[in-house]
Amino acid sequence: MASPSRTAMPHQDPRARVGNFNEVATGYTGEMARREASRCIQCKKPFCIAGCPVNVDIPGFIRMVKDGDVAGAARKIKDTNSLPAVCGRVCPQEEQCEKICILARRGESVAIGRLERYCADYERDNGLVGVPQMALPNGHKVAVVGAGPAGLTCAGDLAKMGYAVTIFEALHAPGGVLIYGIPEFRLPKAIVRQEVDYVKSLGVEIALDVIIGRTITVDEMFEQGCKAVFLGTGAGLPKFMDIPGENLNGVYSANEWLTRTNLMKAYMFPEYDTPIVCGKRVAVVGGGNVAMDSVRCALRLGADASHIIYRRSEVEMPARLEEIENAKEEGVIFDLLTNPVKVHGNDKGWVSGIECTRMELGEPDESGRRRPVEVKGSNFVMEVDTVVMALGTSPNPVISQVTPGLKTHRWGGLIADETTGLTTREGVYAGGDAVTGSATVILAMGAGKRAAEAIDAYIRSR
Numbered sequence: 001m002a003s004p005s006r007t008a009m010p011h012q013d014p015r016a017r018v019g020n021f022n023e024v025a026t027g028y029t030g031e032m033a034r035r036e037a038s039r040c041i042q043c044k045k046p047f048c049i050a051g052c053p054v055n056v057d058i059p060g061f062i063r064m065v066k067d068g069d070v071a072g073a074a075r076k077i078k079d080t081n082s083l084p085a086v087c088g089r090v091c092p093q094e095e096q097c098e099k100i101c102i103l104a105r106r107g108e109s110v111a112i113g114r115l116e117r118y119c120a121d122y123e124r125d126n127g128l129v130g131v132p133q134m135a136l137p138n139g140h141k142v143a144v145v146g147a148g149p150a151g152l153t154c155a156g157d158l159a160k161m162g163y164a165v166t167i168f169e170a171l172h173a174p175g176g177v178l179i180y181g182i183p184e185f186r187l188p189k190a191i192v193r194q195e196v197d198y199v200k201s202l203g204v205e206i207a208l209d210v211i212i213g214r215t216i217t218v219d220e221m222f223e224q225g226c227k228a229v230f231l232g233t234g235a236g237l238p239k240f241m242d243i244p245g246e247n248l249n250g251v252y253s254a255n256e257w258l259t260r261t262n263l264m265k266a267y268m269f270p271e272y273d274t275p276i277v278c279g280k281r282v283a284v285v286g287g288g289n290v291a292m293d294s295v296r297c298a299l300r301l302g303a304d305a306s307h308i309i310y311r312r313s314e315v316e317m318p319a320r321l322e323e324i325e326n327a328k329e330e331g332v333i334f335d336l337l338t339n340p341v342k343v344h345g346n347d348k349g350w351v352s353g354i355e356c357t358r359m360e361l362g363e364p365d366e367s368g369r370r371r372p373v374e375v376k377g378s379n380f381v382m383e384v385d386t387v388v389m390a391l392g393t394s395p396n397p398v399i400s401q402v403t404p405g406l407k408t409h410r411w412g413g414l415i416a417d418e419t420t421g422l423t424t425r426e427g428v429y430a431g432g433d434a435v436t437g438s439a440t441v442i443l444a445m446g447a448g449k450r451a452a453e454a455i456d457a458y459i460r461s462r
């Protein structure tokens with residue numbers, strides 16, 4: 001028998017939402033959640049768990065939602081995932097647990113991510129967040145660098161095992177990309193703060209405004225009594241195209257654009273200190289999730305026309321389908337098979353246009369995607385006054401440059417064992433984007449979790 005169709009997620013109307021930074025998806029009601037939970041057929045051998053990098057007992061928590069024990073379901077998720085309200089909102093479930101849900105073979109998978117979000121929100125909104133069972137303090141200190149998903153997960157798991165953990169974070173707020181990159185309308189910052197508070201409630205200390213490698217070094221952390229160090233420093237170094245005009249006023253990296261908008265709340269200037277200069281015609285260069293976030297921010301910051309410029313076609317776009325659809329609904333203009341070659345400026349040094357060439361697709365390249373090839377003589381200039389470069393990022397070398405024995409790949413990623421996260425330096429572990437390059441929240445969390453187990457085994461062995 002065919003299963004009933006997947007329960008749709010309610011959304012803010014596209015015309016209304018481009019005028020605000022409130023969350024686009026508004027969440028399931030209790031009735032919707034129970035209906036969706038009852039679609040799960042409770043497989044004896046559930047594949048979905050294997051698709052989750054932090055091994056959430058998916059059929060277990062969904063059964064509890066169906067039976068009306070939502071608080072119990074939230075606790076079950078938290079057994080292995082300390083950031084469920086975040087993961088329920090931003091994980092690419094369609095590529096992970098939901099992809100291998102047995103129902104997906106004949107129709108639509110169970111909406112696992114939406115149910116996870118429902119449970120986490122229910123627990124928080126009803127004041128039911130508690131502290132799990134903890135091991136007694138074991139007297140050993142561990143330092144974690146970076147308060148993104150990798151660092152928070154590693155720190156939380158080590159604290160539960162009895163370690164005294166301090167996270168050192170360069171920025172003035174913890175959360176990593178969750179707080180400075182992903183926009184409010186996809187992931188409200190109040191929710192990130194509450195999940196960070198949960199990690200703190202496990203006993204984790206967070207020291208802000210400390211740049212490891214500058215303020216103090218990894219060696220000094222060992223000298224101060226740390227038995228191990230975990231590096232979850234992400235990949236925050238922006239890339240540029242290296243084309244003429246990229247130094248004009250009005251050209252941003254997506255990092256700066258999103259950090260000003262999200263972390264510094266530039267859309268609420270002058271109530272908040274940091275401004276942002278957003279023109280009326282904005283071009284965002286790139287085709288990934290970061291580009292979609294940037295272009296949708298531009299609309300909300302008041303742009304009349306907000307373009308995506310991408311050198312391949314829509315099929316090759318790395319952004320999640322859902323985010324491309326959201327951007328289209330909101331009125332983003334997609335200039336595909338288009339590649340910038342120069343940014344034009346006016347006599348005051350501000351952007352006045354972006355010169356592009358048309359592209360066509362050739363043979364597949366090493367990534368398996370068809371290679372974009374320039375159409376000779378097809379140059380044209382688009383009139384824009386703001387350009388945002390969303391071309392990817394790489395790990396920052398600030399720590400690897402000053403830490404003896406810590407080796408990196410040529411592209412900048414830290415060399416670390418895939419299973420344990422052990423780097424080329426004894427006692428130093430790493431995980432998340434700092435090792436893989438830009439990836440996903442849940443992969444970073446999975447790496448943090450595995451490293452916590454390895455650090456525990458290492459310290460015990462000594």
Ligand SMILES: Cc1cc2nc3c(=O)[nH]c(=O)nc-3n(C[C@H](O)[C@H](O)[C@H](O)COP(=O)(O)OP(=O)(O)OC[C@H]3O[C@@H](n4cnc5c(N)ncnc54)[C@H](O)[C@@H]3O)c2cc1C
Pocket residue numbers: 090091092145146147148149150151168169170171175176177178181182183210211212213232233234235236258289290293396398399431432433434438439440441442444
């Ligand atoms: C705009 C944007 C949108 C995204 N959307 C999604 C999405 O929808 N779904 C998804 O799964 N993934 C998404 N990602 C990717 C995801 O956010 C990252 O893969 C994930 O955050 C990586 O986690 P991390 O802990 O490794 O690093 P980060 O989140 O980058 O955290 C690293 C932290 O380390 C700190 N740090 C760096 N160097 C130092 C130092 N020397 N000393 C002290 N602290 C330091 C940084 O300030 C930062 O807070 C998105 C990324 C971006 C940029």
